[in-house]
Amino acid sequence: MNKNFGETIHLDLRSGVPIYLQIIEQIKQQFAAGKLKPGDQLPTVRALALELRVNFNTIARAYRILDEAGVISTQQGRGTYILEMPPPEMIENIRHEAVEALTQRYLTDAARLGVSPEELTKLLRAAPTRQDQAADWQPVMDDNSNPDH
Amino acid sequence: MNKNFGETIHLDLRSGVPIYLQIIEQIKQQFAAGKLKPGDQLPTVRALALELRVNFNTIARAYRILDEAGVISTQQGRGTYILEMPPPEMIENIRHEAVEALTQRYLTDAARLGVSPEELTKLLRAAPTRQDQAADWQPVMDDNSNPDH
DNA sequence: ATAGGAATTGTATCATTGTATGATTGTACT
DNA sequence: AGTACAATCATACAATGATACAATTCCTAT
Structure with missing residues (x-):
């Protein structure tokens, strides 16, 4: 099951953004x-x-909202x-939100680091484009493991 | 947690110095x-x-200002x-890397989400600038190091 | 194979924490 | 007195934490 999934979630406790929202977004x-x-x-x-060093109710809250969101x-x-079959129109929706x-x-x-948006656009152009590795994918609805029925 | 921390704070209500400032200073x-x-x-x-016999909003005010001050x-x-504060001479280094x-x-x-760098620069310009909240100094610490457990 | 209890999962509820907003108080200056 | 402003207080709220609970799975003794 996604062994070290926790390591892929990055919380910023000082951002002012609620933890449960950060988890939902990510x-x-x-x-x-x-x-x-x-x-x-x-x-x-x-x-x-445990991995995120947060109360499990906070995780539960994030999960509940994601559940309600389908x-x-x-x-x-x-x-x-x-979910096995997320509403198709929701996928594009979620993608936009993401x-x-x-x-x-x-x-x-970046603002916290004192970098202005203008500098960021420069950085973006200067940065080595890494599109190659992840560019194209389509939401695939394959049906292997089946938790719910 | 600093059991009788309150006893180490000495307020002078007659000094004319606002309570929240006295707390901040100390x-x-x-x-x-x-x-x-x-x-x-x-x-x-x-x-x-409770310990200092003042309204808790006054403490909250002091805390908020100390928070903004980093x-x-x-x-x-x-x-x-x-807060964990990085040594000043490291800040620039860390900042750059960060x-x-x-x-x-x-x-x-973003590439994983199928968005090209060109689109991103557009997004950056279009995005509502939220610089206001992120003030003047650079904390640059990761989250796991401090508060909890 | 199966009944039953332990372990594991998410849920419900309330306590505790800081936050937001506006009212009240006090002080200085006209 | 009246006005203006800052400091403090009162109240309601949002986010997180602690605890007890319910549903499901897993394991073991029979």
């Missing part, structure tokens, strides 16, 4: 980016809480899984 | 004197307010902690 991003696929099991609320399926006593959240966080993080 | 002094070390948890706003880190629902890492991660994440 899970959505990973889903939109294809790192999390339908059927994948997420860590238990307690396991992830991204994941939480099942008492069983675990939480990425990009926006990513940009927003990039901006605020 | 916390800064204790930090400079090494009595308060990075990672130390300060009393809650209510606990300290001395402490206040986290809703968690508590307030003395910005680069930030940019690199932004690019790869």
Whole structure:
């Protein structure tokens, strides 16, 4: 099950952004980016809480909201899984949100470091483009493991 | 957590100096004197307010200002902690590396989402600038090091 | 194979923490 | 007195934490 999933979540306790929102955003991003696929099991609320050094209720809150948003399926006593058949129009939606959240966080993080948006655009152009590795993917709905029915 | 921290704060209500300023000064002094070390948890706003017999909003005000000054880190629902502050001569170094890492991660994440660097520059210009909140100095510390557990 | 209890999972509820906003108080200056 | 402003207080709220609970799975003794 995504052994060290926790390491892929990066919290900024000083950003002022609630922890549960940061978790929601990043899970959505990973889903939109294809790192999390339908059927994948997420860590238990307690396991992830332990890794992130946060109360497990905070994880549970993030999971509950993602569940209501139709991204994941939480099942008492069983675990939480990425939904098998997310509404197709939601995927593009989530993708947009993910990009926006990513940009927003990039901006605020950079601002905290004292870098202006203008400098950032320069940096972006200067930076070696790494599109090659991840460019094209399509949300694949394969049906292997099947948590819910 | 600094059991009787309140006893180390001495208020002079007749001095004409605002209470919140007296608290700020004394916390800064204790930090400079090494009595308060990075990672130390300060009393809650209510606990300290009780000890000092003042309104807890006054404590909150002092904490907020110390937070903006980069001395402490206040986290809703968690508590307030003395910040880890990087040595001044390292700041520039760290800052540079941090910005680069930030940019690199932004690019790869975005690429994973199927967004081209050209689009990103547009997004950056379009995005609502939130620089206001991120003030003047550069904390640059990672989160796991300080407050909790 | 199966009944039953332990272990593991998410849930519900309330306590504790800092935050936001506006009212009240006090002080200085006309 | 009246006005203006800063400091403090009161109240409601949002985020996180602690604890007890319910649903499911897993394992073991029979």
